[in-house]
Amino acid sequence: MPKLINKNAVIDNPWTVMKASTGPDILKVVTGKNFIVPLQFWKLYQEELDRYDGKIAVWLDSDENPEQITGEVGSLPLIALNFTVFSDGRSYTSARELRQKYAFKGEVRAIGDVLRDQLYYMAQCGFDTFEIRHDQEPELCLDAFKDFETGYQSTITQPTPLFRRR
Amino acid sequence: MYRYDGYDHQMLADRVAQFRDQTNRYIDGKLSEAEFLPLRLQNGLYVQRLAPMLRIAVPYGMLSSTQLRKLAYIANHYDKGYAHFTTRQNIQYNWPALVDVPDLLADLAEVEMHAIQTSGNCIRNTTTDQFAGAAPDELEDSRAYCEIIRQWSSFHPEFAYLPRKFKIAVCGTADDQAATQVHDIGIYLVKGSNDEVGFRILVGGGLGRTPVIGKEIFDFIEKKYLLTALEAILRVYNREGRRDNKYKARIKILVKETGVEEFKNKVIEEWAFIKDSSLTLTDEEIDRCQKFFDAPDYKNLGNSPAQLTDKLQSNILFAAWHSQNVKPHKVPGYSIVTVCFKETGVAPGDVTDLQLKQIADLSDQYSFGEIRISHKQNIVMADVRQDQLFELWEVLESGAMASHNLGLLTDVICCPGGDFCALANAKSIPIAESIQRKFNDHEELINIGEMSLNISGCMNACGHHHVGNIGILGVDKKGEEYYQVSLGGSSKNKASLGKIIGPSFAQEEISDVVENIVSVYKEMRNDDEKFIDTYNRIGIDPFKEKVYAKAD
Numbered sequence: 001m002p003k004l005i006n007k008n009a010v011i012d013n014p015w016t017v018m019k020a021s022t023g024p025d026i027l028k029v030v031t032g033k034n035f036i037v038p039l040q041f042w043k044l045y046q047e048e049l050d051r052y053d054g055k056i057a058v059w060l061d062s063d064e065n066p067e068q069i070t071g072e073v074g075s076l077p078l079i080a081l082n083f084t085v086f087s088d089g090r091s092y093t094s095a096r097e098l099r100q101k102y103a104f105k106g107e108v109r110a111i112g113d114v115l116r117d118q119l120y121y122m123a124q125c126g127f128d129t130f131e132i133r134h135d136q137e138p139e140l141c142l143d144a145f146k147d148f149e150t151g152y153q154s155t156i157t158q159p160t161p162l163f164r165r166r
Numbered sequence: 167m168y169r170y171d172g173y174d175h176q177m178l179a180d181r182v183a184q185f186r187d188q189t190n191r192y193i194d195g196k197l198s199e200a201e202f203l204p205l206r207l208q209n210g211l212y213v214q215r216l217a218p219m220l221r222i223a224v225p226y227g228m229l230s231s232t233q234l235r236k237l238a239y240i241a242n243h244y245d246k247g248y249a250h251f252t253t254r255q256n257i258q259y260n261w262p263a264l265v266d267v268p269d270l271l272a273d274l275a276e277v278e279m280h281a282i283q284t285s286g287n288c289i290r291n292t293t294t295d296q297f298a299g300a301a302p303d304e305l306e307d308s309r310a311y312c313e314i315i316r317q318w319s320s321f322h323p324e325f326a327y328l329p330r331k332f333k334i335a336v337c338g339t340a341d342d343q344a345a346t347q348v349h350d351i352g353i354y355l356v357k358g359s360n361d362e363v364g365f366r367i368l369v370g371g372g373l374g375r376t377p378v379i380g381k382e383i384f385d386f387i388e389k390k391y392l393l394t395a396l397e398a399i400l401r402v403y404n405r406e407g408r409r410d411n412k413y414k415a416r417i418k419i420l421v422k423e424t425g426v427e428e429f430k431n432k433v434i435e436e437w438a439f440i441k442d443s444s445l446t447l448t449d450e451e452i453d454r455c456q457k458f459f460d461a462p463d464y465k466n467l468g469n470s471p472a473q474l475t476d477k478l479q480s481n482i483l484f485a486a487w488h489s490q491n492v493k494p495h496k497v498p499g500y501s502i503v504t505v506c507f508k509e510t511g512v513a514p515g516d517v518t519d520l521q522l523k524q525i526a527d528l529s530d531q532y533s534f535g536e537i538r539i540s541h542k543q544n545i546v547m548a549d550v551r552q553d554q555l556f557e558l559w560e561v562l563e564s565g566a567m568a569s570h571n572l573g574l575l576t577d578v579i580c581c582p583g584g585d586f587c588a589l590a591n592a593k594s595i596p597i598a599e600s601i602q603r604k605f606n607d608h609e610e611l612i613n614i615g616e617m618s619l620n621i622s623g624c625m626n627a628c629g630h631h632h633v634g635n636i637g638i639l640g641v642d643k644k645g646e647e648y649y650q651v652s653l654g655g656s657s658k659n660k661a662s663l664g665k666i667i668g669p670s671f672a673q674e675e676i677s678d679v680v681e682n683i684v685s686v687y688k689e690m691r692n693d694d695e696k697f698i699d700t701y702n703r704i705g706i707d708p709f710k711e712k713v714y715a716k717a718d
Contacts, residue, residue: 087287089324089328089329090404090409092323092404093405096401097401100439117197117205118326121324121326122323125324147180148181148184149177151177151321152320152322153322154443154444154445155323161318162317163314163317164451
């Protein structure tokens with residue numbers, strides 16, 4: 001089970017990320033789980049998911065635009081955004097758009113190649129929780145949120161840019 | 167110039183501490199090569215052919231004498247006594263050791279300097295006209311807007327892992343000296359319909375493998391929308407820019423493949439969500455940034471004082487330097503001086519620690535303690551009294567800094583090339599030198615007149631070869647270094663990309679090729695027609711014929 005942190009501590013992880021290649025039969029075999037399902041799965045098996053007895057959330061890959069789920073964001077408790085590789089920056093924009101454009105109020109989670117040195121910027125863009133890669137030390141990762149005292153920009157955590165606060 | 171407050175200092179201190187920790191973890195083996203790579207690049211550190219190369223940010227080219235002295239100290243302490251001016255107004259060192267870099271960055275932070283985002287797939291240093299604030303043909307000083315963009319782009323959490331690097335230039339002068347149209351975003355200060363000053367925005371310009379002139383997406387936006395417009399453009403690019411192929415990842419390819427109208431629509435759609443948000447600029451912020459660039463304490467003087475005109479009569483060398491390197495200033499009695507670092511036998515843009523100190527002293531004495539670096543790898547003292555020009559020249563002359571070839575054929579732009587750079591296909595510095603040796607007669611250079619010659623050692627085009635009147639590109643031909651020559655490029659207002667003249671040449675042929683090109687121009691030009699105008703009139707064929715003519 002990958003370790004999960006928020007910006008303050010290591011926390012329990014009640015969610016399981018379903019791999020992209022998984023078929024719908026899993027819902028019959030494994031019951032009572034809380035699944036974060038791939039976008040395509042979520043679109044294809046809406047009925048099966050409605051009948052399922054655990055909680056359901058969605059994850060988007062870095063090339064999947066949150067505009068594909070705009071109608072439904074209100075009903076989702078959590079949206080996870082995948083980093084196929086840490087240097088692919090698209091999910092930063094996705095997180096920001098979920099918050100700013102689609103007013104998503106639930107939890108935004110980073111999954112995939114999530115490393116210590118990108119956590120600060122992720123948090124600024126609206127991520128709440130981080131499923132860190134297996135080799136990352138959680139204590140070291142928690143320090144990352146203190147890398148900078150403040151920044152110049154208007155971000156999700158600090159919407160007022162520095163020029164309006166000086 | 168801009169001065170840091172507590173916030174700026176805190177961010178810089180945090181950054182130095184962050185990079186020190188990252189470097190330590192890398193040295194301890196806790197951070198892999200691949201994971202450390204973008205972190206060190208975003209702190210200016212390359213691993214090069216011989217040693218690391220560290221690129222220091224010089225925001226829009228401005229430096230104080232205090233900063234120059236620190237750069238001299240760094241050249242001496244961490245390097246082998248040299249620094250190098252880059253083609254994007256920055257400074258590079260070629261020898262610092264990896265373990266020393268955090269200390270070096272801490273030294274820089276003492277004088278409000280850093281190496282943040284000077285490399286990597288992020289927003290780079292914003293550049294501008296090196297005469298900003300002093301040029302007579304200026305609509306408004308561009309530096310305040312460059313500073314506003316600098317702050318917005320520094321540590322921007324959303325845009326640190328873009329598909330590729332991203333460069334922005336701002337131009338406030340009628341004569342574009344900032345190569346604005348070959349930037350990912352080019353910004354011109356312009357007047358709107360009711361005489362209000364705002365911005366014209368171009369996107370998708372760039373050099374490299376696929377050179378493109380930027381396309382206009384907004385003919386006018388109000389000043390307050392500067393940052394929201396930039397943020398909207400970057401958001402579209404970050405999401406949609408290609409990540410499957412490094413060579414197709416710049417915004418120019420996205421704009422080309424999407425079509426400029428469609429791209430514009432996407433930007434407008436994103437912009438709508440943030441246009442009137444907290445990121446909208448306030449008049450107070452624009453005022454605050456402009457105040458840092460208020461006119462220095464100019465004296466009430468007249469143009470052409472006797473101290474100047476007498477010396478122009480009596481000293482031919484001084485007169486030659488004056489006519490080439492000294493330009494008019496917007497304030498009477500002052501001039502803009504360019505110290506040209508294109509001495510034959512010295513790599514273009516190379517400067518010693520001693521010269522840096524001398525320039526610092528001279529700027530204190532003659533130009534209010536400030537200088538600028540130009541993208542043509544020279545240094546500008548923007549506010550020199552005309553009655554002190556001769557004194558200044560005498561000191562420059564004694565320090566071998568009085569080259570009077572500014573804007574002439576030998577004022578070449580040149581990347582470090584295969585002598586230093588791991589990316590290069592071919593050497594570039596020896597090419598520059600062979601041309602400078604061939605054209606060593608100043609009379610002849612003056613006779614040839616305004617001409618840009620740009621040399622890059624590879625397709626990445628750091629030497630801007632596409633926009634040189636004559637462009638030279640180093641290519642690899644079965645393991646041999648060859649050079650492709652192009653004609654007709656320009657980075658000025660009527661920007662154009664050079665056209666390749668034909669098959670490439672060996673290193674030893676290049677200076678003769680340039681000589682042949684020049685001779686065709688001299689033969690064909692009308693009166694005082696510039697090279698670029700003659701070329702545009704007669705086309706490439708006459709040059710081709712001469713260059714490839716069989717020897718009898």
